[in-house]
Amino acid sequence: MKxxxxxxxxxxxxxxxxxxxxxxxxxxxxxxxxxxxxxxPLVVFIHTDWCMYCKNMENTTxxxxxxxxxxxxxxxxxxxxxxxxxxxxxxxxxxxxxxNGNKTGVHQLARELxxxxxxxxxxxxxxxxxxxxxxxQQQSFLSAKELIKILNKLSKNDS
Numbered sequence: 001m002k003x004x005x006x007x008x009x010x011x012x013x014x015x016x017x018x019x020x021x022x023x024x025x026x027x028x029x030x031x032x033x034x035x036x037x038x039x040x041p042l043v044v045f046i047h048t049d050w051c052m053y054c055k056n057m058e059n060t061t062x063x064x065x066x067x068x069x070x071x072x073x074x075x076x077x078x079x080x081x082x083x084x085x086x087x088x089x090x091x092x093x094x095x096x097x098x099x100n101g102n103k104t105g106v107h108q109l110a111r112e113l114x115x116x117x118x119x120x121x122x123x124x125x126x127x128x129x130x131x132x133x134x135x136x137q138q139q140s141f142l143s144a145k146e147l148i149k150i151l152n153k154l155s156k157n158d159s
Contacts, residue, residue, distance in 0.1 A: 021068040024077060028090040028109070031076050039130035041154055042076045046114040046124040048083050053141040054123040064144035067151070074155040075127075082110035082122060091132060114139065127154060 026034065031042060045062070047054035061067060071077045080088075084107045085097040095109035106120060113134070114124035121139035125147075129135050136150060 021065050021072070023062055023068045024072045025079050026076050028078055028080075028088050031078060032090065034076060035130060040075055041130065041135070042078065042128040042132070043071060043151075044078045044080055044113050044126045044128070046080045046082050046110050046122065046126065048081060048122050051122040057123050057141050061142055061144045061147055064148075066148055067144050070148060070151045070155065075151070080107065080110055080113070082107055082114060082120065082124075084110075113137075 035042075045057070047058070083097070083105065086107075088095045088107075088109050090109065095107060095112070097105050097107050098111070099105035111120060113126040114120045114122070114137075116124070116137055116139050119139075123141060124137065124139045125142060126134055127136035127150075136154065142150070
């Protein structure tokens with residue numbers, strides 16, 4: 001009987017680990033369609049592959065269950081690699097990678113959303129209202145505690 005309880009405990013703990021919330025990440029193309037049906041603010045996480053603060057934010061802040069719940073319920077969320085070579089069709093524009101050196105460059109949409117004081121920095125979090133106007137922009141690592149305060153404030157202002 002004891003073995004049964006031990007095995008049950010392990011099975012339940014494995015099932016519990018797989019039930020964690022998943023962040024809904026939207027493509028820019030799908031956001032336009034969704035926005036016409038149900039307008040919500042858009043959170044864009046602009047990052048690069050080489051940025052350790054970006055990776056840290058992906059692995060901590062965006063894995064937090066409170067952040068995931070708040071983003072999934074009250075916002076649209078998009079992730080944008082600032083050095084992506086993919087063309088993104090968004091708001092009747094085609095945004096492309098723009099080379100600025102030997103094997104380096106910046107995506108046009110990242111330039112639009114992540115430029116603060118004429119500088120692009122990573123990570124950048126840009127939040128746009130339903131009219132696609134930037135209402136919040138910050139170039140730095142944000143902890144889950146810091147981001148939840150921002151999201152709570154913006155979701156209250158939006159209602």
